[in-house]
Amino acid sequence: MAYNLLKGKRGIISGALNSSSIAWKVAEKAHEEGASFVLTNAPIAMRMGELNALSESTGAQIIPADATSVEDLTNLFEKSQEILGGKIDFVLHSIGMSVNVRKNIPYDATNYDYFQKGIDVSALSFHKMLAVAKKLDAISEWGSVVALTYCAAQRAYPFYNDMADIKAMLESIARSFGYHYGVDKKVRINTVSQSPTKTTAGSGIKGFGDFFDYADAISPLGNASAEDCANFCITLFSDLTKMVTMQNLYHDGGYFTTGVSTAVLEKMGIQQ
Numbered sequence: 001m002a003y004n005l006l007k008g009k010r011g012i013i014s015g016a017l018n019s020s021s022i023a024w025k026v027a028e029k030a031h032e033e034g035a036s037f038v039l040t041n042a043p044i045a046m047r048m049g050e051l052n053a054l055s056e057s058t059g060a061q062i063i064p065a066d067a068t069s070v071e072d073l074t075n076l077f078e079k080s081q082e083i084l085g086g087k088i089d090f091v092l093h094s095i096g097m098s099v100n101v102r103k104n105i106p107y108d109a110t111n112y113d114y115f116q117k118g119i120d121v122s123a124l125s126f127h128k129m130l131a132v133a134k135k136l137d138a139i140s141e142w143g144s145v146v147a148l149t150y151c152a153a154q155r156a157y158p159f160y161n162d163m164a165d166i167k168a169m170l171e172s173i174a175r176s177f178g179y180h181y182g183v184d185k186k187v188r189i190n191t192v193s194q195s196p197t198k199t200t201a202g203s204g205i206k207g208f209g210d211f212f213d214y215a216d217a218i219s220p221l222g223n224a225s226a227e228d229c230a231n232f233c234i235t236l237f238s239d240l241t242k243m244v245t246m247q248n249l250y251h252d253g254g255y256f257t258t259g260v261s262t263a264v265l266e267k268m269g270i271q272q
């Protein structure tokens, strides 16, 4: 059911790679809710060609941009305003990549070049996006920017590797930039801390399937799906959450604040 929550709003949605991507679901929901937007992803991701299907079904144009490149991001914000006919009301940062995770290099034997690449792609890209948007004055007053994160930024998850530190940085950028952009232009910036979700990035993490089941068993409401996450992002892009900024918002079925569940104890053979 649609509520026209984004009617008349213009957006930029990054990170839709295939139909499993969280950003893909956000784009579908944003379309249902009446938004017009552009899709963006790294030029290399375009080669897979899947984004064209989403572009067709949502009527959104695609602007390739490597999120580590200030030049590409400048082009992204300039062209998006031209295409959409005005300033941008919402932006989704849905970008994450760790070479250390991909190559299965343990945290305590990390490759620092890969670590820096991970920081650049997954955290600094958020700062760059915001800095470019602010310099161009490309986001309208009360506009909303959301980045996706994971609660390994707060707690130790050994398999999450360097992405844990990188997500902590991402969340910090949301707070710091949220202050400056809020004071100067009333733009709000939040991170959404999502449940484990079966996507290309998620499934690249060692032992992801088992952990997905564990998180599902801990969470009173179960794991939040990509569709649920998209719905939540839509509320954050809407005017109904106008005074929410500089927050890290858990969207995880109650996982983060649950210590233990009877379902997990039962899995361990402990009867209550």
Ligand SMILES: NC(=O)c1ccc[n+]([C@@H]2O[C@H](COP(=O)([O-])OP(=O)(O)OC[C@H]3O[C@@H](n4cnc5c(N)ncnc54)[C@H](O)[C@@H]3O)[C@@H](O)[C@H]2O)c1
Binding pocket: 014, 015, 016, 017, 018, 020, 021, 022, 023, 041, 042, 045, 065, 066, 067, 068, 093, 094, 095, 096, 097, 121, 148, 149, 150, 193, 194, 195, 196, 197, 198, 199, 200, 201, 202, 203
């Ligand atoms: N899947 C999960 O379990 C989970 C949980 C919490 C948070 N997240 C976060 O959600 C976000 C989206 O991930 P997803 O799970 O939908 O996976 P995904 O693999 O579908 O999306 C990751 C995207 O990042 C893009 N990307 C990588 N390098 C880039 C670059 N240099 N420039 C521009 N784009 C680039 C990829 O092309 C891809 O579209 C990530 O930030 C991820 O960390 C995922």
